[in-house]
Amino acid sequence: MYVIVVGAGKVGYYLAKELVDQGHEVLVIEKDAAKAERIAEELGDISLMGDGCEASIMEMAGFGRADMVISVTGDDEDNLVVCQMAKVKFNVPRSMARINNPKNEEIFRKLGIDSTVSATTAILAQIEQELPTHPLIKLLRLKGGGLEIVEVKVPEDSAVVGRRVGDIVLPPQSLIALVIDENGEPRVPGGDTVVQAGDEVVAVTRTENEDALRGALTAPTAYGPYGPIDAQKR
Amino acid sequence: MDFSTNQIKQILVPVDGSQASLDALALACLLARQNKGKVYAVYVIEVARTLPLDAELNPETAKGEEILARAEQVADSLEFEITTEILKARDAGPAVVDDAIEHVVGGILVGVEYKRPLGEFQLGRTSQYILRNAPCQVMICRSAAGSAGE
Amino acid sequence: MKIVIMGCGRVGAELASMLDQEGHDVTILDVNPGAFRRLPPVYGGKREVGNGIDQDVLARIGVEKADAFVAVTQGDNRNVMAAQMAKHIFGVLRVVCRIYDPIREEIYHMLGLETISPTKVGARLLKEALEREPATPPKAGE
Numbered sequence: 001m002y003v004i005v006v007g008a009g010k011v012g013y014y015l016a017k018e019l020v021d022q023g024h025e026v027l028v029i030e031k032d033a034a035k036a037e038r039i040a041e042e043l044g045d046i047s048l049m050g051d052g053c054e055a056s057i058m059e060m061a062g063f064g065r066a067d068m069v070i071s072v073t074g075d076d077e078d079n080l081v082v083c084q085m086a087k088v089k090f091n092v093p094r095s096m097a098r099i100n101n102p103k104n105e106e107i108f109r110k111l112g113i114d115s116t117v118s119a120t121t122a123i124l125a126q127i128e129q130e131l132p133t134h135p136l137i138k139l140l141r142l143k144g145g146g147l148e149i150v151e152v153k154v155p156e157d158s159a160v161v162g163r164r165v166g167d168i169v170l171p172p173q174s175l176i177a178l179v180i181d182e183n184g185e186p187r188v189p190g191g192d193t194v195v196q197a198g199d200e201v202v203a204v205t206r207t208e209n210e211d212a213l214r215g216a217l218t219a220p221t222a223y224g225p226y227g228p229i230d231a232q233k234r
Numbered sequence: 235m236d237f238s239t240n241q242i243k244q245i246l247v248p249v250d251g252s253q254a255s256l257d258a259l260a261l262a263c264l265l266a267r268q269n270k271g272k273v274y275a276v277y278v279i280e281v282a283r284t285l286p287l288d289a290e291l292n293p294e295t296a297k298g299e300e301i302l303a304r305a306e307q308v309a310d311s312l313e314f315e316i317t318t319e320i321l322k323a324r325d326a327g328p329a330v331v332d333d334a335i336e337h338v339v340g341g342i343l344v345g346v347e348y349k350r351p352l353g354e355f356q357l358g359r360t361s362q363y364i365l366r367n368a369p370c371q372v373m374i375c376r377s378a379a380g381s382a383g384e
Numbered sequence: 385m386k387i388v389i390m391g392c393g394r395v396g397a398e399l400a401s402m403l404d405q406e407g408h409d410v411t412i413l414d415v416n417p418g419a420f421r422r423l424p425p426v427y428g429g430k431r432e433v434g435n436g437i438d439q440d441v442l443a444r445i446g447v448e449k450a451d452a453f454v455a456v457t458q459g460d461n462r463n464v465m466a467a468q469m470a471k472h473i474f475g476v477l478r479v480v481c482r483i484y485d486p487i488r489e490e491i492y493h494m495l496g497l498e499t500i501s502p503t504k505v506g507a508r509l510l511k512e513a514l515e516r517e518p519a520t521p522p523k524a525g526e
Contacts, residue, residue, distance in 0.1 A: 002286070027283060045328040048283070053461055055487035062283035077437050077461040080468075081488070089491055103439045107465070110472045 001025070004066045004092075006052035006082045007073035008035040011098060015072060016043055027061055053081045055089065063090035072098040080104075083113045136214040139202070146207050149177070152217045156197040160217055166191030171205065171212035178202035238371060242340035243271030248278065248330045248360070249345075251301040256308050258345030258375040263314040265343075273316040275305040276333055278326040287322060295320065327363025334370055341371040348379045388413065388450045388476075390436035390466050391457035395482070397422035399454065404429045411445055414457075436466040442474060452478035460485050467497055 001024045005012050008030035019026045020043055028043075029052040030036040039047035050057035052071070063069065063085075069092045071082035076099055083095040099105055099118040108116045140149040154160060160168050165176055179193060180186045180200040187193060195201070205213045245262040249255040259275055266273045277298040281287055302318040309316040323329030334342050344361050357365075365372055385408045389400050392414035400412045401424050410429030413436050414420065420431045434441035436457065447453060453470035455463035460483045467481035480498045483489040489501035 025286070040328070045324050053488070054485070055491075060283060062285070064284060065286070075461070077459065077465040080465050081461040084464075084495070085488070085491060088495060101438065104437075106439070107469050107473055111468060 001067040002027075002062070002065060004029065004061055004063065004069045004086075006030075006069070006071040006079075007098075008032070008039050008047065009072070009074060011072040013039065013043075015070065016046065020044070020046065029057065029061055053078055053085065055085065058085060058090060063092060066090070066092050068092065068094040068096065070096045070098075074100060076100050076104045080108060080111070080113070083108075084111060087112065135218045136210065138210075141207070147173070147204060148207055148210070149202065149204055150210060150213065152201045152203065152214060154195055154197060154199045154201060155218055157220045158197070158218050159220055160195050161197045163195055164191060165189045165193045165195060168195070168216065170203075170216055171209035174203055174205040174209055174213050174216075176201055176203050239265065239341075239373075240269065242266075242371065243269050244274070244337060244339040244341075245271065246274045246276060246330070246334045246337060246339045246342045247305075247345075248326065248342070248364075249275050249301055249305050250277070250326075251297075251304070252345065252347055254345035254347045254375070254377045256305065256345070257377060258343045259305050259316075260308050260312060261375055262343045263309050263312045263316065267312070267314050271340075273309070273314070274333070274337055274339065275302060275309075275316050275318045276321060276330060277302050277319070278321045278323055278329045280326055281322050281324060283324060287324070291322070325363070326360045327367070330360070330364055331368050334368055339370055341373055342368050343373045343375060345375045345377070348377050385409065385451045386446075386449060387411070387452045387454065388445065388447055388470075389454045389456065390414075390463070391455065392416075392419035392422055392431075393456065393458060394422060396454075396456045397424075399456070400429060401427050411450075413441070413445060437462055437469065439469060439473065442466075442469060447476060448474040450474075450476050452476065452480070455479075455481045460488055464488070464492055464497070467492075471497070 003019050003024050003026050005016050005026065005028045008028050012028055016026050016028045016039065026046050028039045028047045029050060030039065030047060031051050033049055036047045036049040048061055069083065069086040071079035073079055079097040083097045086092040086095045094114050096115045096117065097108055097113050099108060099116045102118045102121045105116050105118060135153050135155065137151045138148055139151050142148060176189055178186050179189045179195065181196060182198040201217055203213060242265065245266050247259045247262045249259055262273045279291055279294045279298055281289060281291065298320045302320065305318060306316065321329045321333060330342065342364055344364055346357060346361050348355065361374065387403055387408050387410050389396050389410065389412045392412050396412060400410050404410045404427050411432055412429060413432045413434055415435050417433045432445045434445065436442065436455065447470055453467065453476045455467045457463055463481045463483060467479045470476040471479045480500065481492065483492060483499050483501050484503050486501045486504045489499045489504065493499045
């Protein structure tokens with residue numbers, strides 16, 4: 001695959017390095033002479049000094065035969081223009097942009113940039129996964145089969161507080177494996193085990209049913225297998 | 235006395251068809267003959283990035299072969315046998331330096347024309363790259379002022 | 385008409401004061417508050433400090449209620465991005481964008497932006513001036 005990377009900052013440098021290691025043909029375009037030279041020195045003759053938004057440079061770089069263009073400069077506007085030009089003028093099959101301001105994802109999507117990567121968004125997602133206050137934590141994703149093991153903290157106002165495990169309606173292919181009480185005492189539940197507020201429930205579920213499981217264990221209204229019972233006309 | 239030039243056995247000469255590059259080749263042959271060494275004459279086809287590196291470039295290859303044939307004639311006239319090579323690369327500079335490293339040559343001998351395109355003498359991009367980056371000894375053989383390219 | 389101008393350079397300031405004089409509701413936006421010194425003292429429109437390619441800034445200055453948006457910063461790409469945001473996110477009907485680079489200008493024109501390339505226009509005007517009949521030189525002694 002011929003991959004053109006625009007921008008030789010840290011992201012561009014390591015990206016190019018990995019892509020070369022994977023055996024792709026790579027070209028890095030960089031405005032700054034010193035940065036362009038550093039790529040050439042360390043990764044070989046795969047850098048071109050110039051403005052990656054300039055049509056003449058794009059032409060010279062062979063955008064016309066690129067399989068993919070990835071724009072990773074520190075300026076969202078430059079990344080946008082590179083990707084748009086790649087698509088419109090050079091018919092590059094895939095374009096990818098780094099986004100610095102996560103709010104810009106919307107405009108990039110609307111303008112048809114195939115995919116965007118935002119470090120800010122990625123970190124926010126990571127925080128969500130790691131924060132202990134979050135009601136559902138992924139403990140383990142099992143290889144193959146789409147199953148995962150998750151931990152859900154049962155809030156005080158949950159509809160399952162005071163109910164027997166056997167009576168809780170779970171989404172398909174979900175199973176409560178362990179109930180850990182507030183003192184940290186784990187129990188392997190039987191059908192008669194009663195769930196208390198503050199319990200941590202370890203369950204096996206399918207990835208796509210994760211939200212439904214979270215709802216079943218945390219929502220104040222009773223849940224059926226496909227969402228809140230109130231919402232289901234039975 | 236010990237001169238590094240006396241020790242050089244393997245010499246690489248980039249040839250582009252210019253008189254200066256053929257003069258440099260002749261000099262390399264004399265030097266290598268005296269040192270009982272070897273000379274590589276290298277022609278680099280610079281492939282534009284609009285094309286893949288392994289693209290078929292028949293006219294360019296034919297031109298390279300023709301220039302290397304002339305290089306061989308130069309060597310023949312000095313009764314010396316050389317090895318010729320055609321390389322394909324994006325830029326001649328790095329290609330020559332990489333090739334020099336691969337053959338573990340003791341020196342690169344570059345012929346440069348005396349050209350004053352903007353009113354003053356300028357060393358070309360490839361010679362500059364070789365001077366800056368080659369790990370081995372680099373010798374520049376500049377043609378006499380007013381000889382060619384002026 | 386409510387008009388938002390992004391970039392208070394020479395052109396932005398001139399345009400803002402012209403439209404203001406004609407009685408339009410003008411807002412001029414620039415990242416650098418020092419840029420507003422280019423506005424004449426009589427300018428009665430709004431001055432806003434902020435980055436025009438930040439959606440939050442555009443929302444804050446009320447771009448969605450604007451009838452027209454003009455992008456005239458020094459950066460072609462910034463103009464292109466802000467103009468497309470005004471058009472596609474805030475639904476502004478009239479969006480005009482300055483792009484120095486004639487090739488980029490052509491492409492974004494193709495993509496439906498109203499674009500002006502001062503490079504192209506300027507070169508054409510200069511050429512036309514050169515091709516006109518020369519004015520008669522003043523007679524010696526006059």
